[in-house]
Amino acid sequence: MSRPDTRTDDEPVPAYEEVDVSVLVVGAGAAGARAAIELDDRGVEDVLVLGKRNHGDAHTTWARGGINGALGTHDPEDDWTIHAADTLNEGHFVNDPEKVETVAKQMPERLRELDEWGMDYSRTDDGEIDQRFFGAQSFRRTAFAGDHTGESLLETLVEQAQDRSIPYRENVMITKLVSDGEQLHGAIGYDMDTGEFVLFNTGTVVLAAGGYAAIYGRHTSRDDENNGDGPALAVDAGASLMDMEFVQFHPTGMAVDEDDPEWEPWSGRLVTEAVRGEGGRLYNSEGERFMERYSPDQMELDARDVVARAIAQEVSEGRGTENGGVYLDISHRDADFIEERLPRMYERFQDLGVDMAEEPVEVAPTSHYGMGGVSVDEYGETDVDGLFAIGETMAGVHGANRLGGNSLAETVAYGVVAGERIAPRVDGPGEVPDSLVESLIEPHFQDLAATANSDGGYAVETVFEAVQEFTWEHAGLLRDEESLRAGLDALDDVREMAADMAVGSVTSRSFELALDVGFMLTAAEAVLRGALERTESRGAHYRTDYPETDESWQRNICFERADLGGLTTHTEPVDEPSDAVQTALEEGHELDYHQLE
Numbered sequence: 317m318s319r320p321d322t323r324t325d326d327e328p329v330p331a332y333e334e335v336d337v338s339v340l341v342v343g344a345g346a347a348g349a350r351a352a353i354e355l356d357d358r359g360v361e362d363v364l365v366l367g368k369r370n371h372g373d374a375h376t377t378w379a380r381g382g383i384n385g386a387l388g389t390h391d392p393e394d395d396w397t398i399h400a401a402d403t404l405n406e407g408h409f410v411n412d413p414e415k416v417e418t419v420a421k422q423m424p425e426r427l428r429e430l431d432e433w434g435m436d437y438s439r440t441d442d443g444e445i446d447q448r449f450f451g452a453q454s455f456r457r458t459a460f461a462g463d464h465t466g467e468s469l470l471e472t473l474v475e476q477a478q479d480r481s482i483p484y485r486e487n488v489m490i491t492k493l494v495s496d497g498e499q500l501h502g503a504i505g506y507d508m509d510t511g512e513f514v515l516f517n518t519g520t521v522v523l524a525a526g527g528y529a530a531i532y533g534r535h536t537s538r539d540d541e542n543n544g545d546g547p548a549l550a551v552d553a554g555a556s557l558m559d560m561e562f563v564q565f566h567p568t569g570m571a572v573d574e575d576d577p578e579w580e581p582w583s584g585r586l587v588t589e590a591v592r593g594e595g596g597r598l599y600n601s602e603g604e605r606f607m608e609r610y611s612p613d614q615m616e617l618d619a620r621d622v623v624a625r626a627i628a629q630e631v632s633e634g635r636g637t638e639n640g641g642v643y644l645d646i647s648h649r650d651a652d653f654i655e656e657r658l659p660r661m662y663e664r665f666q667d668l669g670v671d672m673a674e675e676p677v678e679v680a681p682t683s684h685y686g687m688g689g690v691s692v693d694e695y696g697e698t699d700v701d702g703l704f705a706i707g708e709t710m711a712g713v714h715g716a717n718r719l720g721g722n723s724l725a726e727t728v729a730y731g732v733v734a735g736e737r738i739a740p741r742v743d744g745p746g747e748v749p750d751s752l753v754e755s756l757i758e759p760h761f762q763d764l765a766a767t768a769n770s771d772g773g774y775a776v777e778t779v780f781e782a783v784q785e786f787t788w789e790h791a792g793l794l795r796d797e798e799s800l801r802a803g804l805d806a807l808d809d810v811r812e813m814a815a816d817m818a819v820g821s822v823t824s825r826s827f828e829l830a831l832d833v834g835f836m837l838t839a840a841e842a843v844l845r846g847a848l849e850r851t852e853s854r855g856a857h858y859r860t861d862y863p864e865t866d867e868s869w870q871r872n873i874c875f876e877r878a879d880l881g882g883l884t885t886h887t888e889p890v891d892e893p894s895d896a897v898q899t900a901l902e903e904g905h906e907l908d909y910h911q912l913e
């Protein structure tokens with residue numbers, strides 16, 4: 317159906333397509349795909365999944381290492397309560413225990429289900445799903461498919477969705493949710509191929525749009541993903557965000573000469589922890605194996621946040637390399653060993669003219685994962701009726717730091733939980749109230765039309781990079797009050813630049829990036845405000861002016877849209893874990909740092 321232009325004054329409302337759906341799933345990574353399958357299996361007709369890319373092409377494909385679930389393949393003493401206890405420990409006890417327990421309880425069944433659906437797991441000699449150690453876990457709990465776990469997971473889910481004929485719309489970007497602040501009524505977007513504007517009439521939206529780690533200059537995400545679309549869309553619609561200040565910096569991203577066009581695209585890309593797991597050593601520019609000073613027992617194999625902070629400290633004290641990193645050296649191993657154990661890494665550096673068997677590579681911390689996101693209840697529903705957020709878009713499971721392998725777990729577990737919750741409630745697409753057509757929908761289409769082909773003083777790429785720069789500089793790994801306040805000032809300056817951008821047509825890349833800039837600014841504001849308010853250090857959040865953990869801060873910071881623009885905050889206490897998980901915590905299972913991947 318198409319709604320014709322209705323205005324004849326200076327700013328006509330552009331024509332837009334209308335699509336009626338019972339449930340719209342925004343995002344087709346593991347979380348969105350799994351939610352759609354659950355909805356279909358529970359008899360919901362008329363589910364539509366969409367994403368900014370082709371079907372099967374989502375950030376999930378970049379996950380390599382594995383997915384957690386207490387199957388006990390090698391360690392039968394493992395169970396879901398210990399998985400939950402490890403998750404709370406690593407999250408420094410600001411995770412929501414109920415959500416943690418939901419994921420930990422679900423996962424053994426979810427892993428077996430994926431097996432039945434044909435996931436290409438690595439197996440033991442007996443044909444069982446193999447499981448390996450991952451950092452900070454008490455037992456071997458991480459199932460994997462070689463070093464392509466995310467790819468295999470998404471392929472499996474996409475195949476299941478296609479078997480069920482669940483409709484998928486490729487290359488559609490959602491730019492706004494239709495909400496009166498209490499109730500969800502739809503979503504607005506545009507077709508990135510044709511430039512056509514679209515209104516989705518629906519009473520239920522599942523936001524599975526990924527995270528916000530790419531608001532930082534150096535990051536491990538794919539380009540143009542993880543820009544904070546999910547959190548920004550949700551908070552604009554009247555939902556709350558939570559824990560946005562907790563950003564996991566992976567210790568070893570590639571540190572490169574950013575002026576060199578051959579190397580620049582590799583900036584921040586992950587150098588797998590397995591390099592350290594296989595014996596890689598870290599040296600500063602003075603040739604010191606500096607982990608001796610920070611973690612003499614665990615050395616390079618300590619937890620991600622400890623190693624990342626040590627590297628950042630070395631660089632900030634002038635012992636870094638020219639490219640702002642340190643050296644990671646595994647040249648004491650021979651080429652055959654490295655090629656066999658670290659094939660993808662070896663090949664990547666070989667292609668760039670570096671032989672890891674002969675020389676070190678340069679690494680620096682890189683933004684990897686935002687633990688925060690949209691605040692939801694135990695079923696994944698936000699404060700806005702009918703708006704759900706799952707997967708990396710939601711907050712609550714990871715607290716102040718994420719256990720490796722838990723994010724893929726969260727995607728499938730919460731896909732199922734949200735699907736179960738939504739299915740009995742869905743009753744057709746619902747109606748968009750006329751008042752919202754005039755007050756919200758038409759003005760938004762006018763805004764989109766005005767953004768396209770607009771003249772302005774700044775190239776969109778310049779503004780995009782400016783956001784990433786101030787976020788990296790002011791809300792990075794080492795934070796303090798002065799720098800965070802300066803970051804908020806920089807945010808205001810960049811907002812002004814963003815209001816004066818030169819943007820191409822609706823189908824141009826600059827149009828997509830211009831919309832991304834808006835989402836990134838919201839996510840960056842939340843990170844800065846949360847980091848400033850949290851006057852302690854906890855997990856991945858490190859304040860150099862408050863280096864200790866403060867028990868009175870065992871609270872979550874929540875963010876809401878302010879009436880006059882920007883965000884306001886308040887804090888909430890954290891709930892207690894169940895007795896079963898409390899017992900597992902008291903048993904004090906030893907966290908095993910000796911093998912990372």
Ligand SMILES: Cc1cc2nc3c(=O)[nH]c(=O)nc-3n(C[C@H](O)[C@H](O)[C@H](O)COP(=O)(O)OP(=O)(O)OC[C@H]3O[C@@H](n4cnc5c(N)ncnc54)[C@H](O)[C@@H]3O)c2cc1C
Nearest residue numbers: 343344345346347367368375376381382490526707708724
């Ligand atoms: C390098 C790397 C390695 C990792 N390895 C692991 C690992 O080994 N184990 C683990 O557990 N986790 C790992 N993670 C994290 C894990 O990959 C992600 O958390 C997880 O895949 C997120 O899945 P998702 O379905 O929530 O979102 P995504 O896979 O990010 O999918 C988001 C979807 O939303 C769509 N979308 C976004 N914005 C919009 C919009 N505005 N309109 C329409 N569609 C939109 C996208 O097109 C996409 O389809 C890794 C992350 C990185 C960066």
